[in-house]
Amino acid sequence: MSPLFPALTGGAQAERPALRFGERSLTYGELAGVTGALADRLRGSGRVAVWATPTLETAVAVVAALRAGVPAVPLNPRSGEKELGHILSDSAPSLVLTAPGDELPLPVRRPERIEVGVDGTAHADPGERPGAGEDPALVVYTSGTTGPPKGAVIPRRAVASTLDALADAWRWTGDDVLVHALPLFHVHGLVLGVLGPLRRGGSVRHLGRFSTDGVARELNHGATMLFGVPTMYHRIAEALPADAELAKALGRARLLVSGSAALPVHDHERIAAATGRRVTERYGMTETLMNTSVRADGEPRAGTVGVPLPGVELRLVEDDGTPLTARDGESVGEIQVRGPNLFTEYLNRPDATAAAFTADGWFRTGDMAVRDPDGYVRIVGRKATDLIKSGGYKIGAGEIENALLEHPGVREAAVTGAPDPDLGERVVAWIVPADPQSPPTADELASHVADRLAPHKRPRTVHHLSSLPRNDMGKIMKRALKTDE
Known part of the structure; x- marks a missing residue:
């Protein structure tokens, strides 16, 4: 090649x-x-x-x-x-x-x-x-x-x-x-x-350590694109009200890109309001590199990861592998992809490699999503940790987390499922309050979510934490969120 x-x-x-x-x-x-x-x-x-x-x-x-x-x-x-x-x-x-x-x-x-x-x-x-x-x-x-x-x-x-x-x-x-x-x-x-800038013949400036001052400095001196993860954009959103220079710098950027985890809608909206620029989200993983993105000439809609990239095929499937054809923004299925972007194998693990693919060559991502009528993909969480089956409904943790983050008393939020003898699973919210001395009550948060989404998506249990466990890329480690209930 x-x-x-x-x-x-x-x-x-x-x-x-x-x-x-x-x-x-x-x-x-x-x-x-x-x-x-x-x-x-x-x-x-x-x-x-x-x-x-x-x-x-x-x-x-x-x-x-x-x-x-x-x-x-x-x-x-x-x-x-x-x-x-x-x-x-x-x-x-x-x-x-x-x-x-x-x-x-x-x-x-x-x-x-x-x-x-x-x-x-x-x-x-x-x-x-x-x-x-x-x-x-x-x-x-x-x-x-x-x-x-x-x-x-x-x-x-x-x-x-x-x-x-x-x-x-x-x-x-x-x-x-x-x-x-x-x-x-x-x-x-x-x-x-x-590798991306070098393949294009452009240039990359690495800050070494993230800081909003560093971002502003580089965007004010010729940088055109910013790549970050949600924790970085959250820090940017928090800093914007008191930092006019940062807002001006971000407004100069041609493209702001977030990935590795979903960017909360609340942070999307705060950044857009302060800078006039919307953050572009894309979706990928180690095994597939990039699968989808909002296009530069498309609508950067908060909460979505856009459409499949050129050459990438994407489908949603039911639990039994049946393709899900509905594009109603509500029907949840697992994302499967195939295309030239895929890895070839797990090293020394033929068993794991075989299990990762369907018989007709689609890679099982383990991510759950819905598709809007225009083909935009909206990820609702991981199949293993973010899909909650409650009272006959399939509920994605991501949309509940976004709703919780719209509450002024919530700084960070994670949602998991817990066994429930009546519902099968119940929705559990893990909250870092904006004011630890006066956290929002469980009833207050349940009503807040029910008003924005649907009653069956409201959290039945709320835990207050000082911080959420995250890995190096800023993803919340939900397996570390345990309860003895």
């Missing part, structure tokens, strides 16, 4: 900025040199692990591996030794690539180490190794909520097809400058946030 990074294979863009992390940066010419030299060392190495700190070295390491035709295994530096040990044992990398001086935990010290240099002036570029579309590009480990993490093998054609589909949907070009502060061990921050 054609090179993943055309802008690195010719000299026309040599002086254009490619990557910037804090005060450190590389032009396309410098990036071609350092990644080409490293790629020359990596060829034939088999899989290589990358200690994926939010640094220039991580971006250089992954691009070099891809240019060498060697699969990269990003390692989360915040993972515990047991998890890292499992990932390294499972993926068996021959090398680990790090920034100079990184301190590594014991499991990561076992493979041979290469410290990545980013001096862009000393090396000629030997070019990118041509690769077949099915050749593995990345092995990205899932969160492992139901067991040890599984390594999703992502082929080169999935990376290329997803990034090209997003270019079509978002009108993404080499003139765009992306700012973000996402982790680089996940497909959002790494594939979309680093």
Whole structure:
């Protein structure tokens, strides 16, 4: 297939900025040199692990591996030794690539180490190794909520097809400058946030650590796009009333994108009211990269993730696998997808790979959604944790969470189901109150939800918490929300 990074294979863009992390940066010419030299060392190495700190070295390491035709295994530096040990044992990398001086935990010290240099002036570029579309590009480990993490093998054609589909949907070009502060061990921050700009011939500015000041600074100095997760946009929404410069900066952005979890409608509306810009949501996961998005020329409707991307087929199915044809905005089904964006397998797990696909090749996402009459997809939650079957109804936790967040006394909200002898399951709300000294009552919240949605969707039980458990990407870890009731 054609090179993943055309802008690195010719000299026309040599002086254009490619990557910037804090005060450190590389032009396309410098990036071609350092990644080409490293790629020359990596060829034939088999899989290589990358200690994926939010640094220039991580971006250089992954691009070099891809240019060498060697699969990269990003390692989360915040993972515990047991998890890292499992990932390294499972993926068996021959090398680990790090920034100079990184301190590594014991499991990561076992493979041979290469410290990545980013001096862009000393090396000629030997070019990118041509690769077949099915050749593995990345092995990205899932969160492992139901067991040890599984390594999703992502082929080169999935990376290329997803990034090209997003270019079509978002009108993404080499003139765009992306700012973000996402982790680089996940497909959002790494594939979309680093490889995406490089495939287009644009540039990326990584903040290292998220701050609203950093976002405002970069958008005020030429950045055109912002990628973030809901926790980041929530902090932006909270800061906007007292920060006119932030509102002005966001108003200059061509595209604000949120992903990795649903952005609450309340935050959507607060950002739109203050900036005149609506946040675009997209939907994807490790195994599929990106499936849907609101298009740049479409309606950025709060609470939806838009329509399937070019080349992606999407259907909703009933519990028994029967396709759900209704587009009424109410009928809930599991999302299944197929297309060139899909992973090829779970590494060393043929059983899990077989279970993830239907007999006719559709990937079972485990996400539940409804479709509006115009085809827009609205995700209501995960099948395992967010679908509540109560009194004969299928209820998605997400819409109840959005309704709860509209209450002025609620700062954060999560909704789960609990066994109920009468209803089968009852709706349980977990609330972080805006004022811990005066939290909203259970009856008050039940009436609030019933008035906005329907009586059968009201929470029957309410728990007050000081915070909700979240992972590195800001997703609420609902399995940690337990009750002895």
